[in-house]
Structure formats: structure tokens, C-alpha cells
Amino acid sequence: MEIFSPENKLKGICSAAIICLFSLSGSLGQAGQATRERPPFKPIPVCSMASVNDDILADGLGHNSFDPQYRSPFGAVTTEQGSVTLRFRTCLNDVTQVRIRIWNSVEKRETWLVMKRQADPKTVDPSLGPVEFWDSAVSIPNTPALLYYFFEVTDTHNTHYYIADTSPIGHGGWGRFSEHWDDYNTYGITVYSKNFHTPDWFKGSVMYQILPDRFRNGDPSNDPVTGQGFVFGKPFIKMNWDQAICDPRGPDCNGQQDNQFYGGDLQGVLDQLEYLKNLGVKILYFNPVFLSATNHRYDTQDYFKVDPKLGSMELFERLSSEAEKRDMKIILDGVFNHGSADSPYFDIFRRWGGVGACESVDSIYRSWFYFPHFAMQPVDHARPGTFFYCTGPDETLTTYEAWWSYYEHPVYRKNSPVIRDFFFTGGPDAVGPYWIRKGAGGWRLDVAGDVAPGEGVDPTNDFWQGFRTSIKAQDPDAVIIGEEWTNASPWLLGREWDSATNYRFRTLLLDWLADRCQGLGCSNGRVFQDNDNNNSSSNGPITPIDEREFDRRLRVIEQDTPPEAWHALMNPLGSHDTQRVQFLLKKISGDDATAGRRKLFLAALFQFTYPGVPVIYYGDEAGLTADGMFYEGQWKDDPYNRAVYPWADLGLKTDLEMVSHFTRLAGIRNATTALKRGNYETLVTDVKARVLAFRRVHEKEQAVVVLNRSTEEREVRLPIPASLNKPVMDDEYEDLLNGGTFKTVGDVLDCGKIPGLWGRILVPKNRK
DSSP, X not given: OOOOOHHHHHHHHHTTOTHHHHHHHHHHHHTTOOOOOOXXXXXXXXXXXXXXXXXXXXXXXXXXXXXXXTEESOSOEETTOOXXXXXXXXXXXXXXXXXXXXXXXXXXXXXXXEOEEOSOOOEEETTTEEEEEEEEEEEOOSSOEEEEEEEEEEETTEEEEEEEOOOTTOOOSBEEEESSOOSSSOEEEEEEOTTOOOOTTTTTOOEEEEOHHHHOOOOGGGXXXXXXXXXTTBOOEEOOTTSOOOOTTSSSSTTOSTTEEOOOOHHHHHHTHHHHHHHTOOEEEESOOEXXXXXXXXXXXXXEEEOTTTOOHHHHHHHHHHHHHTTOEEEEEEOOSBOOSSSTTTOTTOOSSSOOTTTOTTOTTGGGBOSSSSTTSOOSSOOTTOEEEEEOTTOOEEEEEBSTTOXXXXXXXXXXXXXXXIIIISGGGSHHHHHHHTTOOEEEETTHHHHOOOTTTOTTOOHHHHHHHHHHHHOTTOEEEEOOSSOOGGGOSSSSOSEEBOHHHHHHHHHHHOOBOOSTTEETTTEEOOSSSSTTSTTOOBOOOOHHHHHHHHHHHHHHSXXXXXXXXXXXXXXXXXXXXXXXXXHTBTSOHHHHHHHHHHHHHHHTTSSSEEEEETTGGGTOOOOOEEETTXXXXXXXXXXXXXXXXXXXXXXXXXHHHHHHHHHHHHHOHHHHHOEEEEEEEETTTTEEEEEEEETTEEEEEEEEOSSSOEEEEEEOOTTOOSSOOOSEEEETTTOOEEEEXXXXXXXXXXXXXXXXXXXXXXXX
């Protein structure tokens, strides 16, 4: 008779199966039986099984574009670089050949390079086992270009590929194995002009974006009057400052979107220059100020005239002069892709007393636009459904190309000499240089990618090259910024733009701050979508990421961008084209407004300590909480995100604590060269504790930033990597944000206890 016991039970089940040795040992121990400790199970390293047998071990393949061991030098390179060394890893004796496929976007040509197996390949990777490396020098062209590459790996007769890993904002870091050819998910090398230089005054400065009608009413005498005016067939509606925008998608104000005015003007900005100076602002970026019918003024009627509803040319020049006295410069918004259907140039309503392009084939402006919409020429960003009709005096119909689906915006023929003459080649009185002479410090270019695709894609379309030549001839220190929602490197090769609207920064920062999503626009309790961030948009929906992925995506942007432009990229939390940041932070915090507000403090803290130009969309610093509206299954931002600034003296609520926070951050940044101009080094990405730390270094100056992304207090002891660039870490640091002193002990910087959603800005205590 067999006595039942855990041991006998397991013996009966397991028999001689090796896997049960571990189970048996564990059960005996739990039953109190004497047993010997068995060593932990160690899996056999994958590369130990390698051989030349037509079977490629995918886990052994590797290339990391961020690591100098695999790519040297890192990031964008000049046309004088000569070559970039690429390195690739495989399991030892696993493959017979590795090739690199390189595509030159300018020359539209591919090149194949056979990589060389290194002379001493016997290296053991701690997790993979024996590996070997292959390398090759990629020749860099002496003219600006974008190079795209991936790897082809062959084992005798079997060929597969190693491609760049994907994320909504770009490719970089470690890649991934692919069984199939994939020339979309490729690594990139940006090759830019050796002479590329961006204005030093712009790099790292604090920018403030103003939609003029919604910032401040300084002169009621120029206010629009309800019932007067003509906004594409609609009269003005004059709103009181304390009135909410009347919903143009609702029944009360259906279709009444562009004709609601609050009376904000240039005098209002002039009256608040001291506020903006005290806030730490160095750049004032204005949405269009030129004569227009609408409240947003992206339908220019006269490029040489300030809209009288905003003021006069004399007032603009005075504003520029007063801003200059306060160490501030003005950036203007130029809409050069399309004009207004209701303007002397087009005159679809026949209101201007001349002969507009829509009225007659003999109009002097006829060659400015596309008639018919394709005009027997290559399509200039025409899209399905983007053409409309003009009716001439003889009642003859003809089509014209309009931007997207807006008949109000006929598209200019940018390849037309007369258009180029009007905007920039016509000497100092052409539109571009004219406003530089009037006091503007530069241009922000609306839908600039629609004007020309960038020399990195098509060097023959030289619209922005000509524009740059004209502007820089007028003022070499004027800045040129292109609107672009994706990777802007095709325009940042040194001969077109200085900077771009870095919406990738905004997207990945929101992803990092996302926790959970509740209510409309949410899926899986985590993912949020609106009309800007969704499955069909360039940057994708807002989806939570951890510190490691956040850091990887930041490196992608840095890798893509020439350093001169990287330090000049506009880094917004929001704009007139996006939801208000507090609304988004609320939605991605479980619809909790209090949690969203707390996250804005951390978002601004990161924004003001990261390289580039931090952009404040007017009112965000004052706690402006203008929620989007949900229509047609999606959250809409426009016009709800264009609410008025919440001035307390006009009966609205200003978040003074938030104003103080932004003011303090801007002051710290302006006084700390390392934060304005320094390079970026990651120190810690602690996914478990949710702590991110990085260092900014400029020559001998440095600043260490430690951020606690969790909602709980964290005691942070920051290990100092041995691989840090000079200068080395100091022994003692002071916290510019909170006060206090913190010391380095050995190779650890003790940062003390940091509250949830907060951080420290540490600089050497003995700095001069």
C-alpha cells in the first residue's frame, strides 16, 4: 500500500520529464522535506545555436542609430562630413552577407554597400552569447540631401531584412527584423549645408503666440459693429469680452464662426507689453494681422495693410519699436499658399471695383491662380473636392483650385514668376522683405509644406530657397519658420527654413502625460482621439508611453534635425490649430480637471528645460480652460480653442498660480545658458518609479533636471553614468525651482524627496 504524499503525487504525474525536477524540488521544500537548492534555470543564449544553415537568427540582429557603437557620428551631418560609419550585429557565424540599401531622396537613386565582417568578431553579448559585427562607411554627398537606409541580411540562400522600428513621430534607435522588403520603415541621415546658421537671438528664447482678436481690446473705437461688415456674405457679430463663443455648430449660431469678433487689437498688445516682458517672453508671434474679412485673418485681402480692426501701420511700427526696447521681437504669420476669394486679387463677389481673377480671363491676376483647377499643369497640392466655380461677366463657369475644401481660399500658383515677384523676388517692396523693413523679426509660414515639398524631396521647387535669399538679404538675422506637423527635415537642410512648428514634441509630451481616458473620444480606457490626434492623423492618437519610450522619441527628433534648427524648433503645448492643453490633459487623466491642471505644471516644467523654443499659446499660462465640442463622432477644436484671454479686470478668472509658475520657469531659462543653448543628455529613465532625469550642457555650464512623472512622492538618488560628457558632475547643486542644496556622494546625486508631478532644476552651487 502506497502512502499518499505530495512527493509521490508529483512522481506519478511527472514521471521522467525533466521540467518536473524543478516542480518536485519546489513541492518538497514547501512540504518541509529536506532538499538541495537547485540553481536557477538559465536559458541557452540564442547565438549559441548559430550556424550557416539558411536560418537567420532574428534575435541576434541589431542596429541602434542612437548608439555611437552602431552609428558614428550621431544625428544630422554637414555636407563636409565625408562619411558616416554604420555598424550591424549578428550572431557569430550565423550569416554569410550583410548589405546596406541607401536611398538618396534628392538624386532619387539607390546605392548598395556590402558590409565588412570585422577582423576580430569574437565578442560575447551578456544575453545573446557570441556575436559578431559588420561595418561600412557611408559616403555623405557634398550637397544637402536625406539618406534613408536599412539592412539586407543573407544566410547562404535565405535573405531577410532589418528595418527601423516605428512610432507616430519617426524612426530611430533599435530596429526590428522583417521577412519582407520594407523601404518605408527606414533609418534616416539628414545631410545639411555646412553654412546653415539660424539666428542666435531666436535659439532657446521664450515665444508667446497671440491671436490678435482674442488677446486684449485696447481701442474700442476700431471694434467691428454687429450687423455691419461682410465676412463671405455674413455680417459682423461683436461679442462682449465675458461672453463665451457662440457655438457655430449649434442651432443658435449655425455657420457663424469666422464673423464673431471680440475686438482684440494691436493697442491691446501694446498696453500689455510689460506683462509679457515680466512673463519672460522674448518673441511675440502674431497670427495674421493683415487686412482680412475673418476674425482669424488667414484669408488675406491686402498683404501691405494692417487690418483697420486691429490698428494701423503706424501702430504696428510703434509696437515693434516698443517691443525692441524690451528685448522682444515680433514674428508675423504669412499665408502665401492661398489667398482670399474675397479680395482684389480674386474678387468672387465682385466687390473690389477692379477686375479680379475670378471675373475675367483678362484679369492681371488671372495667372496667380489655377484656372481651371488643374490648368493642364502638375497639380499643386490639389485634393479631391478642392475646386470650385467662378462665374464671369458672360455667365461662363470655370473651376478653380481651393485649399482643402474651403472655397474662400483659392490656391496660388507658386511656380508663377509673378507670384514669386509679389512675395519675394520683387526687391525690398515685395511682401516678405517689406515687413522686415517695417520692424518684423521674421516670418512664420502658414501651411508651408503645401507651398513646396522641401529641397530634401524636390530641390527643383525652389520657392522657399528664393524666399530665404530675399529675407536674409534684407536682414540676415531674420528668422524663417515653416508650419509642419511631421518631420520637417526636408526643409531644414540650410537653404529654406530656420525652424518649424514642432508638433511632434507636443504629441509625445501628451503621450507621456497620459494615464487613462474616460468619456467621449476614448477607447480601451487609455487612448484619446480628436480632430488633430487620431488614427488618420500624422502623429496618431494620444496613447500612454513610459519614460524609456518618451526618451526614445525625443532622440528621434534630435536625430532628424540639424543642431542649428534643433535649438530653434518651436515646441508648443498648443496653438490656434489644436485643443487647449488643459482640456487635453483633463481628458487623458480620466476626465479629471484637477489632475489635468497638475499635469500642466509638469508639462511646462519639461517644456522650459528642453532644447528649442518653448511656445506659450496666449492664455495657457493663465489657466484658460476652453473645452472642445464633440460633433460627428469627434472632438473639434476650432473655434473653441480661440477663446479670449481671461483678464481679471474684465470679469474673467486668471489662474495666478499658473501665471507665477510660467513666469518662474521663463526667468530660470532666460538666466541659465545651459537651459537655453545646452545639449541634451539622458541620465535616468526609471519606468517603475516614473522618474526622468536629464542634463543640459553648454561649454562649462550644466543643469540637471529631475522630473517625477508619478503622482506619488519619490525619493530620488540619481546614479551618475560614467559616460557623461564634460564637464563632470559637481559635488554640490542648488535647486533653482524649489530652493535647497543637494550633494553628490560618490557616483550618486541625492535629489531628496520630490512630490508627485513635480521636479527639480539643479545647477552647480559654485557657478558664476
